[in-house]
Amino acid sequence: MAVDFDNEIKHLRTTMSSVREVTDLESLQAQIADLEAKASAPDLWDDVERAQQVTSALSRAKAEHDRVTGMDARIDDLEALVELGREENDAESLDEAERDLAKLKKDVDLLEVRTLLNGEYDEREAVVTIRAGAGGVDAADFAEMLMRMYLRWAERHGYPTQVLDTSYAEEAGLKSATFEVKVPYAFGTLAVEAGTHRLVRISPFDNQGRRQTSFAAVEVIPLIESTDSIEIPESELKIDVFRSSGPGGQSVNTTDSAVRMTHIPTGLVVSMQNEKSQIQNRAAALRVLQSRLLLLKKAEEDAARKEMAGDVKASWGDQMRSYVLHPYQMVKDLRTGHEVGSTAAVLDGDIDDFIEAGIRWKRAQEKATD
CATH class of the missing domain: 3.30.70.1660 (Alpha-Beta Plaits)
Structure with missing residues (x-):
């Protein structure tokens, strides 16, 4: 059965919209900017424990931001690959797109699950x-x-x-x-x-x-x-x-x-x-x-x-x-x-x-x- 790429990509984008809403990228970007300012302070490493807390928090915040924005970019790349395969009638490109789609669906599902972790200590x-x-x-x-x-x-x-x-x-x-x-x-x-x-x-x-x-x-x-x-x-x-x-x-x-x-x-x-x-x-x-x-x-x-x-x-x-x-x-x-x-x-x-x-x-x- 042929893969319904249009419907699958639409579903991925809908899920990612929910993920972005829960993640609140604007707040995350503000948090990253604040942590970067603290990390660049010349006296940061005067307090080693505090420095480690700041750098670890910055690393986590950047990873969370990149995880979301990176997934959006992968969906864009998949859509472009599908369009190319259709325009060129290229079965190899469409096969590659099908493999990418399967991996993307799994990764987006895992990202969606992360948004469910909102308990006090999660x-x-x-x-x-x-x-x-x-x-x-x-x-x-x-x-x-x-x-x-x-x-x-x-x-x-x-x-x-x-x-x-x-x-x-x-x-x-x-x-x-x-x-x-x-x-x-x-x-x-x-x-x-x-x-x-x-x-x-x-x-x-x-x-x-x-x-x-x-x-x-x-x-x-x-x-x-x-x-x-x-x-x-x-x-x-x-x-x-x-x-x-x-x-x-x-x-x-x-x-x-x-x-x-x-x-x-x-x-x-x-x-x-x-x-x-x-x-x-x-x-x-x-x-x-x-x-x-x-x-x-x-x-x-x-x-x-x-x-x-x-x-x-x-x-x-x-x-x-x-x-x-x-x-x-x-x-x-x-x-x-x-x-x-x-x-x-x-x-x-x-x-x-x-x-x-x-x-x-x-x-x-x-x-x-x-």
């Missing part, structure tokens, strides 16, 4: 924690598979990540792991991944080759910023130090550099061992603890904790996504109904379609309750 960087749930060694192995999936997803997009803590299981896999995704809107994007994930497969750890079901929990919280007022008195903290260890208990540090920080009033516990010194691990633990307390504070205000971080049990009855490797191949999100048969691709980080469907589903749920 534009923050994210802290992701994965914990093995029911299922023994298979669950620990599954937790490690999920961690790799998210790190590969971030790598595909060029998003910086930093692993803060890894607690290895006895036989294989992870008891838990915590890492940051250090890019704007990481929290809004990944928040829909929070919940219980379920794996069905022939267990590589069962010598009888039986099918095993296992679970892992994913928690996503927004990273706090210096402007957030989450002060924790020293009297509310219990801090234990211990030696970091790698797989199988092998020592990776000969000093007590790992830190376990407990917030006494709430019982929240954060462990960090991946930094080189106790001071660095302590700072990282405090940052994550503050982020969790920020989310808890928000939850107490509007009863939204289950939506944002999830009350995750990692067991039967509350899973949000299933990864089936046997007796057939399928990954299915039980909230949105989105499913694919390419399990290997998903576990290698190809999860954009699941994230997009999740964000649209979440926004629809919010509208239904407004």
